[in-house]
Each structure stands twice: as structure tokens, then as C-alpha cells.
Amino acid sequence: MRAVDIIIKKRDRQELSREEIDFFIEGYTRGEIPDYQAAAWVMAILLNGMNNRETTDLTLAMARSGEILDLSGVVPIAVDKHSTGGVGDKTTLVVEPIVSACGLAVGKMSGHGLGFSGGTLDKMESIPGFRTNLSKAEFIEQLRSIGIVLTGQSADLAPADGKLYALRDVTGTVQSTPLIASSVMSKKIAAGAQAILLDVKVGLGAFMQNLAEARTLAKLMVDIAHLAGRKAIALLSDMNQPLGQAVGNALELKEAIATLQGQGPQDFRQHSLHVAALMLVLGGVVEDEEKGQELAQKMLDDGLGWKKFRTMVIAQSGDVSYIDHPEKLPKAALVETVVSPSSGWLAGIHAREVGETAVFLGAGRANKGDPIDYSVGIEILHKVGERVEKGQPLFTIHANDRLSLDACRDRLFQAFTWSTQPTPALPLFYGVVK
Ligand code: URA
Numbered sequence: 001m002r003a004v005d006i007i008i009k010k011r012d013r014q015e016l017s018r019e020e021i022d023f024f025i026e027g028y029t030r031g032e033i034p035d036y037q038a039a040a041w042v043m044a045i046l047l048n049g050m051n052n053r054e055t056t057d058l059t060l061a062m063a064r065s066g067e068i069l070d071l072s073g074v075v076p077i078a079v080d081k082h083s084t085g086g087v088g089d090k091t092t093l094v095v096e097p098i099v100s101a102c103g104l105a106v107g108k109m110s111g112h113g114l115g116f117s118g119g120t121l122d123k124m125e126s127i128p129g130f131r132t133n134l135s136k137a138e139f140i141e142q143l144r145s146i147g148i149v150l151t152g153q154s155a156d157l158a159p160a161d162g163k164l165y166a167l168r169d170v171t172g173t174v175q176s177t178p179l180i181a182s183s184v185m186s187k188k189i190a191a192g193a194q195a196i197l198l199d200v201k202v203g204l205g206a207f208m209q210n211l212a213e214a215r216t217l218a219k220l221m222v223d224i225a226h227l228a229g230r231k232a233i234a235l236l237s238d239m240n241q242p243l244g245q246a247v248g249n250a251l252e253l254k255e256a257i258a259t260l261q262g263q264g265p266q267d268f269r270q271h272s273l274h275v276a277a278l279m280l281v282l283g284g285v286v287e288d289e290e291k292g293q294e295l296a297q298k299m300l301d302d303g304l305g306w307k308k309f310r311t312m313v314i315a316q317s318g319d320v321s322y323i324d325h326p327e328k329l330p331k332a333a334l335v336e337t338v339v340s341p342s343s344g345w346l347a348g349i350h351a352r353e354v355g356e357t358a359v360f361l362g363a364g365r366a367n368k369g370d371p372i373d374y375s376v377g378i379e380i381l382h383k384v385g386e387r388v389e390k391g392q393p394l395f396t397i398h399a400n401d402r403l404s405l406d407a408c409r410d411r412l413f414q415a416f417t418w419s420t421q422p423t424p425a426l427p428l429f430y431g432v433v434k
Contacts, residue, residue, distance in 0.1 A: 345423045
């Protein structure tokens with residue numbers, strides 16, 4: 001077999017066999033197929049698509065490119081969650097401890113942010129000392145002993161995805177349903193969880209911009225999980241406006257801590273309870289979502305979710321004084337609250353623009369490996385559908401220099417759209433795919 005023939009076949013819209021997909025992924029992982037051929041191949045996939053059988057074969061080939069963890073002998077059932085990425089999405093920080101406090105083991109390998117979309121690891125790394133590079137043995141031992149782990153993806157899990165994702169990021173080939181599905185699911189299958197909750201974001205601040213595309217992606221990922229012998233549910237959730245108020249690493253960590261302590265913005269709290277409830281259903285702790293919501297709420301009310309979060313931070317060597325006293329977390333030198341220039345109803349808050357403005361302030365990376373500033377970010381103080389009066393606080397900017405703050409203020413004004421008529425609030429969810 002030759003890589004070039006497989007590229008040509010996909011370029012000519014033909015279906016690839018399992019052997020051809022295996023050949024390409026194995027060759028690319030071993031470094032025998034160069035980046036330029038892989039780039040041409042993923043572009044052909046982006047343009048011409050893959051059917052479900054090809055996507056499943058691609059996912060399994062990527063999962064098999066490294067080690068596949070088997071957690072079945074470690075805990076009775078391990079659950080995991082994955083968000084397809086969004087702005088202000090700190091859900092894992094709240095949901096993992098709630099679900100773990102209900103007695104289900106949650107082992108999660110997360111990523112750093114890239115582009116406008118934030119990353120869970122960056123938020124957790126605002127806690128001095130917190131380790132996100134646990135070895136496989138440490139991951140398993142912590143899952144067994146305290147039932148909660150939140151670490152980075154180890155290099156030996158789905159290495160083909162690591163290489164392909166970096167390549168896609170710089171070749172304009174991220175936005176492809178088969179490529180996203182295989183990237184997400186290869187990692188999830190390799191990380192060993194038996195039950196997986198997929199939070200598929202849809203809207204202006206998500207990879208999937210419309211509901212039909214998001215539903216197709218969700219169904220494809222759930223089907224792949226089933227074929228790989230895992231349980232899975234996908235939730236379709238809104239990402240037109242940022243989730244919660246905070247966008248930026250230490251700010252989002254603070255918001256997650258407040259939520260675990262029974263405060264926090266209402267939309268974020270509701271979103272977290274819904275995700276937690278579905279994970280509890282998947283893990284067999286409760287029969288239905290309603291009971292799951294009640295139990296998740298109880299974990300918040302009783303402070304058991306917060307206690308679990310602390311336990312995890314301590315287990316991963318984080319300095320717990322920073323989460324007990326969040327005012328110790330990195331703070332920006334300049335904090336400015338900007339007031340509304342006019343009165344009206346908020347008709348839109350462009351999530352992607354807000355995410356990109358946060359990256360501009362230093363909260364994210366332009367390129368993989370760039371340093372980030374944990375202290376900077378934005379707080380959006382209203383939601384779409386709310387009435388805001390002239391002079392009322394609209395957003396707060398946390399910046400470390402005056403020039404960025406001024407530029408950011410102008411950019412954020414552009415992210416808001418207004419209506420003179422009452423406008424409906426955005427839904428938090430668009431449904432569940434099983
Ligand atoms: N998240 C992933 O892990 N992979 C993608 O391709 C897109 C989002």
C-alpha cells in the first residue's frame with residue numbers, strides 16, 4: 001500500500017477500507033508517513049467526508065495507536081465527560097467532584113485551551129503546585145483511592161490524535177465531523193472509562209455552528225462509543241453566549257469554587273447539575289435525570305462536592321490555601337467595570353468574540369506551548385434576553401496593561417447586540433442524544 005494512493009482515493013470521493021485507514025494511521029504515528037501527506041489526507045477527509053463505518057475505523061485505529069487503559073479491575077465503573085469546547089466552560093471543575101461525591105469514580109484526562117476555546121488544565125494550573133502530569137500508575141492509584149482524577153492526557157494514549165490534532169490546527173482542518181468525532185472518541189476509548197457523557201456545544205462559540213451539525217456529531221460519537229462497548233449519552237448545549245460570567249483561567253476557577261460552595265451564576269449552576277445528572281444516570285447511580293438532579297443538588301447543598309474538589313487538589317499537590325482563600329489566586333493589575341452606553345434588551349453576546357478577546361488579553365495561546373497569563377480575563381455580567389439600563393455595569397475586564405485593556409473594551413462592545421424590543425433568553429440545552 002502507498003499513502004499517496006489512499007490520499008487520491010479520498011480526494012476522488014471513494015470509500016476507504018479498514019486496512020487502508022489502519023495503514024495510514026500506523027504509518028503516520030510511526031513517522032513513516034510525513035506531515036505533508038497527512039495534511040493532504042485530512043483535507044481530503046474534510047472536503048469529501050467519511051461514512052460512519054470509515055469514521056469508526058478511523059477512531060479505533062487512532063485509539064489503538066497507543067495504549068488502551070483498562071479500568072475494569074480498578075473501580076466498578078469509571079465515568080468520564082468531554083466537552084467539544086467552548087467559552088467560559090468550566091463545567092468539569094464542578095461536575096467531576098459532584099459525581100465523585102455520589103460514589104462514582106470519575107477519571108478525566110483534559111487538555112489545554114487552544115484558540116478561543118478554553119482548556120480545563122489551564123484553569124486548574126492557576127492553583128500553585130497542582131500537578132496535571134500524573135503517570136498512568138498515579139492515575140489508576142488515585143482513581144482507586146479517592147475516586148477522582150483530573151490530569152493531562154498521557155503521551156502514550158492515542159498518540160495519533162496528538163499528532164493529527166496539532167496538524168489540523170495549522171492546516172484549517174479542525175472543522176470536520178468525522179475528524180472531530182474520531183479525535184474525541186479515540187481519546188475517550190483509550191482513557192478507559194466505561195461510561196462517557198459528551199457535552200456537544202453548538203453556536204457562535206463552538207466548532208459546530210448549527211443544531212443539525214451538532215446532532216450529527218453527537219449521534220456519531222454515541223454510536224462509536226456503543227460499537228466500542230462503552231455506554232454514552234450526548235447533551236447538546238448552547239454556546240452562542242459564554243457559559244456563566246467568567247472567561248479566563250483564575251476567574252473561571254473562582255467561579256467554579258463559588259458554584260461548588262452554593263453560589264455562582266445560575267446558568268452555569270443549572271448546566272453543571274444537568275451534566276452531573278446525566279453522568280449519574282450513565283453510571284447507574286440513579287434511574288432518571290430528575291433523581292440525578294436532586295442528588296447532584298444535594299451534593300452541592302451538603303458541601304460534599306466542594307469537599308471532594310479539595311481532596312483532589314490536595315492529592316495532586318495543589319496548594320489548598322489558594323482555593324480556600326481564592327483572593328490569593330493570580331490577580332490582574334487593572335480591573336475595570338464598563339457600564340452600558342444605552343438602555344435596551346440584550347439580543348446577543350458573541351461567545352467567540354469574547355473568547356478571542358480573552359486570548360488577546362493573554363488568557364489563551366496563539367500557538368501550542370505559548371505561556372499564558374492566569375490572572376487576566378473578562379466577566380460578562382448579563383445574559384441574552386436581559387434588560388440592561390444605561391449606566392448599569394455591563395462587563396468587567398481584568399488586564400495587566402492599559403493598552404490591552406482599552407483595546408479589549410472596544411472589542412467587547414462589538415460583541416454585544418441590542419434590541420429595543422424584549423428578546424427571548426437563549427435555551428441552555430437543545431436535547432439529549434442516546
Ligand atoms: N476536541 C477534540 O478533542 N478534538 C477535536 O477535533 C475537536 C475538539
